[in-house]
Amino acid sequence: MRVDFTLSLLPPGIFLATTAVALWQSATFPKAAGGVPGPALVPMILAVVLGLASLALVTGALQRRNLSGKSENLKSRPEDTAKASVPWRRLGMLLAAIVLYLVVMPWMGFISSTTVFIAVSLFCFDYRKGIHNWAFAILAAYILYALFALLMNVPLPVGWLG
Amino acid sequence: MDFSNFTEAFQLLADPMVFLFLICGVLLGVIVGALPGLSATLAVALLIPFTFDLSLMPALAMLIGVYAGAVYGGSVPAILFRTPGTPASAATVFDGYALTQKGESQRALSVAAFFAMVGGLIGTVILILLAPQIANIALRFGPPEYCALALFGLSMIVAVSGESLLKSAGVAIFGLLLATVGMDPITGYPRLLFGSVSLMEGIPFIPALIGLFALAEVFRSIGNTEQIAQRSSGKFAWPMRSDMIRGSWTGIRSGLIGTGVGSTPGSGSDIAAFMAYGIAKQRAKPGDTFGHGDIKGIAAPEAAKTGSISGSMVPLLSLGIPGDAVTAVLIGAFILHGIQPGPLLFEQHGPLAYSILATVLVAHIVVFLVAILGTRFLVRIVACDRKLLLASITILALLGAYALRNNIVDVWVAISFGVLGYILEHQQYPVAPLLLALILGPMAEENFRRSLILSDGSYLVFLTHPISAIILTLSVLSLIFSVIRRQKPRNG
Known part of the structure; x- marks a missing residue:
């Protein structure tokens, strides 16, 4: 169960790490000049949106863990069994x-x-x-x-x- | 349309040598297209020097044959091994490979060949009848329209992929962010490179595609190497009548979509295939099993991608503008052989122009016949020991990624995307939006920025241009419908 939860955080974790790197790097790019958008504009926008989406995904994973933690006699789903059998x-x-x-x-x-x-x-x-x-x-x-x-x-x- | 031109065109094509070189081109194209990492562009580019000594029509027939053959060939490994030979075949993976897993690879291959022909014929007939009109519409596209078109393609795939819209959108945005790696399309400023010169042109999407589909599948299969028995009729793999009927409307609609997308310069068969698959999935009826081996899921991308071959000939022949990378290479070949594509081509060299169109038409039929005759031999490959196959796919994927630019960085890209694809799929995140975002990202960003420059920084430019506003509205609607579609089963 704990392994499943940790694995479910892996994709949003990768997204968040990418967001952090993109924001950090984009801050060093040349700024917009004379109303013409600079090279940082699109990476900045995408990094912010990706960061928000990642947080929503992490929240969703936490909610699912809390819900499944409350239910007793929790039976493993077929996909959980498949996940557990990764060699x-x-x-x-x-x-x-x-x-x-x-x-x-x-x-x-x-x-x-x-x-x-x-x-x-x-x-x-x-x-x-x-x-x-x-x-x-x-x-x-x-x-x-x-x-x-x-x-x-x-x-x-x-x-x-x- | 002058029918005497068309009669003369078919007389030019009746030369047995033309037909022979067309068949040779198709065979070569299917083989090259089936090898991961080798694209239709590469196949045509490699062949041009060999056509120098040929006379005009055999040379053109061979080049067009290679183009059509390579576009179909990419679907063979996509269906058999979940390894798209070309980016355009990535959308065929979803249902084609699902049929292979059910032991019906022969059926999948024959259906793919049939609908590839349907899309190609539809596209070519439209090309013959409406080339000037389509070219006029495509000419009205400016940066806001191209940006909107890229976002529409992406919204379609986000709308139909996976069970969760949030996961699907997250993957797409992640892909768009990765697509910003490399030189800034407007200023040339290097972004997110971390010292790697090899990524100056961006993340190479063919190695990324090989990783996401082929290597991720290898990693996924490591715990399940059981043999999948393949059903084979033992005869020629003619598609079943019920399959042809079931996919007919989807095939016709997708052929039309492919022709429209292909005729827009800058939009290739990969975008056409994904868009047609997205629309087909969005219009799914109860009982349709998209993603689990539905015939419509093969018919849509196959018809769209061959439709786009004909579509890409519209700007090439009527305006002299290449529609995609392959036609950019083809235009060079045409000029080498003394033909100047453009508005005067149809006026001054009517029979020649129509003979090119007739060659495209016949090429689609030849590809179908070659595919039908070869399918039962191809299916035998899947019947080999699965463990040997997986080892072969691994090494072919690594070499395919390397062979593209002879660059080891591309192999690392493939491996990274393989691991990423494995993680994403393991957690039920769809990978298709990531691939499409890598393909469409540069087009979207470049035209987004150009639009802002042209409008002095006003974001309203996307809404004041009618075509762009319509396409963006359709994008938003597709996402809204997707939310409603996803909520229906929960409520029901």
Whole structure:
């Protein structure tokens, strides 16, 4: 329940943070001159409206928590169960693999790093067939290289291992 | 309209070489459109050098074929993998992918192909009959009208997305704020860049789109990798008669909307598709299941986006003004081949002008036939192991984001939007308003500021211009109706 409430505050939290940054930055932009609106006008207006909308969303989330807190024998809704079943560990692993892939690709090379990344991502998706994983990863890396680098002339890093 | 011109035009088109190059163009366009990150603009731009040695009609046929093929091709991954190949296909995701999840991807693809053809044919017939009149209306649009049009597109998607208007509006405003990142459209002052030169042109919306739809779906599916069995007739995927009838009115109306939007310079097929989807959803009847695999939800964006292809030819051919990015590239190709689009084109080169229109007409039919013949092969892709598919989508999404500008920052943008999309969807916030705000934001801001400059800072300029006032009124009405629509189930 507490986790659900915290998660429900995440989107308005992101909106509020964006509002704060936009207001802080817009204050440094050149001001309007001679009746002509300056570059700060639109970001300022949008940041204020977004801030108000975020506060309304936070208020709504608080009201829902108070209402559900009062009701006894609270039964979890299907979507709550769905939220509870998020595989955080595998999601974290996949995100870490993506970040690591982007960091090591320039010096490791496209084909080698992509092979390792695909094999690891298959593991994250619970596809664990040993040699199959690696065979698919190698094949996919070469096909992608042919498609993007050779056919469409997209510059891909060669690196140490190719 | 001079029908002798049209007869001559079809004679020009009867050349087998023209037809052959048209088919080649369509096939190439469908493939490029289906690859995330590669747009119709890119497809046409890449092809121009290969048409240098061709004679005029085969070259034009191939370019138009690529354009029409790429616009349809974007819907293939949108329906099969929730990964729109082009921004215009993002609206097809909602109901197309829902049908795939029910095991009916073949049905979704064939319906999409059919209504894409319907929209395209409607648009082309209107183009042939009314090109000068539509161009006249579009010419009356000034900054207040463009600003109002952008806000109308946004209000439509806010009105129909999600269960909560506040959440939907919040996401749209957040998107508009993100759209202000980059150089100020009037003064060129760099805003909210935090030192990143790569964002000078704003947040790139194709990587954002890839993140919001493809990567967010991958993150969402990580806990559910069960295989979805796909029904297949095993024959050519001709759309079912009941589906054609069910979506017919929506398809015709959306084709008209697409043609109108496409003929307005600056408004592309992405805006047309979202607007048509929004209107179709707003006019939903009891029993319609928008967002859950409704045929009308596929018919509307598909017909609108192909209608807008024909619509975008109106300012291109009759005024020499490109309607969107693709036609801007096309106009360059036309000039390279010795054709100067503009008011004199129809007068001085009647048969040639009408042969271009006839090529557009035939291109839509060829796209439909290619799609119908290819659908059963495409469906086999979805029948692959879902875990292998998800890994493939992940790497394709990352590479697609990179390939656009060969810039690693775009990949980070895609990942950030992927995480953002996942969080928003997890909390039942709609993501479509965010994407549309990124697309429409720059157009809205630039024309808002220009309007204020022209009116010496008076905000009344938006109400004193009749067209702008009407469009803004419609925007407000759509939001009011949306509030009433949302309250009905609660009261009922």
